[in-house]
Amino acid sequence: MMPGKPPLISRHRRNHSQHNLLLTDIISPKEQTVVEKEGYLLKAKIADGGKKLRAICLSLWMKNRQRKNWSTSWIVLVGGKIEFYKESKQPALANLKAGYKPEWVDLCGAQIEWTTEKSSRKNVFQITTISGNEFLLQSDIDFIILDWFHAIKNAIDRLPKEQSCTPRNLEFKLQRSSSSELLSSLSTESKEPKSEHRRSLIFRLNYSASDTNDRNRVKSRLKKFISRRPSLKTLQEKGLIKDQVFGSHLHLVCEHENSTVPLFVKRCIEAVEKRGLDVDGIYRVSGNLATIQKLRFVVNQEEKLNLDDSQWEDIHVVTGALKMFFRELPEPLFPYCFFEQFLEAIKNPDSSTRVKSIRRLLQKLPRPNRDTMKILFEHLKKIAAKESVNLMSTQSLGIVFGPTLLRPEKESGNMAVHMLYQNQIVELMLSEYNKIFSSEED
Template identity: 80%
Template sequence: TEKRTQIFLKHSYKSTNSDTSVETLNSTRQGTGAVQMRIKNANSHHDRLSQSKSMILTDVGKVIEPISRHRRNHSQHVLKDVITPLEQLMVEKEGYLQKAKIADGGKKLRKNWSTSWIVLSSRKIEFYKESKQQALSNVKTGHKPESVDLCGAHIEWAKEKSSRKNVFQITTVSGNEFLLQSDIDFIILDWFHAIKNAIDRLPKDPSGSSRNLELFKIQRSSSTELLSHYDNDTKEQKPEHRKSLMFRLHHSASDTSDKNRVKSRLKKFITRRPSLKTLQEKGLIKDQIFGSHLHTVCERENSTVPRFVKQCIEAVEKRGLDVDGIYRVSGNLATIQKLRFIVNQEEKLNLDDSQWEDIHVVTGALKMFFRELPEPLFPYSFFERFVEAIKKQDYNTRIETIKSLVQKLPPPNRDTMKILFGHLTKIVAKASKNLMSTQSLGIVFGPTLLRAQDEMGNMAVHMVYQNQIAELMLSEYNKIFGSEED
């Protein structure tokens, strides 16, 4: 049997040409020694090798990997270019403050104070419910710190936003608003300066702050296309992939066309709309009473004292001089806002109406009017001069200096100041019943009527001077303003 097999192999080898190859596969079966052969020509062998082309090293050190048809999810994307710059942010300041978020995307929220561990970096603030070290050691899914991008943000003191002291507000370009507060003066001032300096160092154009995020979105949305382009040299795209890509390109071009059409229409609308001056001349737009400059309100009413101030003072003197805690006790805020709306709409106002029977609503609205003046009753340019006057050692010199400054004020400020302090002297005269002394009224009205334009100084010291100036003008009203008959 073995001889016959060798002869058969020789014969087969001679009968094949040089382009053929012989594959011998030994298959041992029980009781036999059969030899199986599979002869393949060169062409079929070449086809088999071509199917493994993707595993051949075309260049030294470069392996062409096969395309993955699997669409990667969010966690599988490479975020190196996006995360690395954020991780390299330097922590400039951290510590505990009281925080309240009052707006989210422009939508007002209910004010809810809570203690937060705040971390300030070069371009953002993070709010933790506990210290950062504790938060990192107790990581829980979904419990991430609230992050605020400071690029394009605005920071200012916000006394009127809360009854608490030392409150400032941060407003972001996305419409989020935060209140931060501490009872300790130097701590809150330090935080205010640190955040303001961080904002000032950042570009005013907030669009640059989202470049990395936009890059990440582009990488995420086009990752399949990028892989397809990378493999163009090794394998031609399938027809359905080409159709899908063409659909995306066509869809993108259609979106661009729609956006351009909308921009064109908006541009035409803006260029054709009437100017603000034209609308004001036609009476379609009017400045509101609350929040307008004092001289603007007086010019509109052709007076040196706003009509609303006179109405409030008359109502209080008519039925509120004996009320306990007048000007100190707050009225119902919703009713005060309703009164404010009526005044701004210039509707007929009757403070003797039953809906305004709570005199604290009237006094609350009057305080709100002065508090919302863009420039206080004591103009910013006079603030330092009044402070220097109250510092003088000689009491009579102090009075004469303040009297001289009052006479130099613009007529709307001087006349409104005279009628207001004259009214407050009548409140003091009834102090035995209403329990409102000169000191009490100085505390209530001092910071409202007199404040510095740049409030980044020592607020505690300013508050002392504000109260002292208001108290002196009450106690020495006749010497400073003259008697009411003058």
């Protein structure tokens, strides 16, 4: 060791402490220490950075391996994130001071939703982060999992989306906002001071006068580009932007195609009936998400679609895209205003009355909803007829399609109960298809 110089280990520790100080400055001390909720739940990670984890996919059809993918974790909801611990003996902060780094999920910009397709377990909901990580959380006790769902959802809703999720927010504005709205937004954002504790670590370390000039130049060029940007109407007239299929209202898709059933739905059904009726776990097994998204893009951007093409060879990609189409409808196939009426119909203890009530409700639906529903349930009835081969009964199809086709407009504390009735409605409509969709008068 050279005289007059401090030991290397001391300098190394000092640097680490400085970095740690900057990181903790990003989030206020109050956000770091307040634990909103904690307890044991079953956890399974199904995607990392947008890439599906193969072990979880296998568990969907190999039930004897499913337990290996779930682990009991002590879940801590604190400071806009969820932390996962193996034990609950030590508080979260004590573990951090001891050098233990738990697995955690940043809730900024995250999405939370109930799912019945990712696991055969009951009471499962999924958290998807903006970085592409996906987690499943589960508990057999209804009130516990419902309490966790609402606690996490409330935490997500409270997070400031404009400051914490700037890249995704800017991309959304470029795609959806008008030129004048975006210019006004950029001018306002440039004048509003950023809160110090919301700046990223990289920004704080690299900030300089030259960086400010660079950002101003980029912003100026961006404003000029947007001001010269052609209108949406002009792009549509030139055929550069086409009407979307995914994410559009059902009646708009049908009006554009001059039909009462979307062409994409018909093509998917034809493909599945051609080469998927005998496939084990059809509609239950998930296809490759990246390929499904590619198919979604092709459908939205191109008029011609050949599902017999080799790139769509995996029939689970086709079924996955069809389910995604129905999930992304702004209003589900069973319109929101009919949700409670269908629930009341299925609750009736008399089976004959249940069938008649649901049939009368179907006759009140808009034509595109009713016709699409008829062709879809006729198709699913063919799937159930092959139950001995594909292992998909009416009950299994009800579990898959119930929450996808029928859901309330606003979430409530009765999610678990609603899910049961949603499944039963689909199951009844499949088992009594001929009576419910018959054209004869009552």
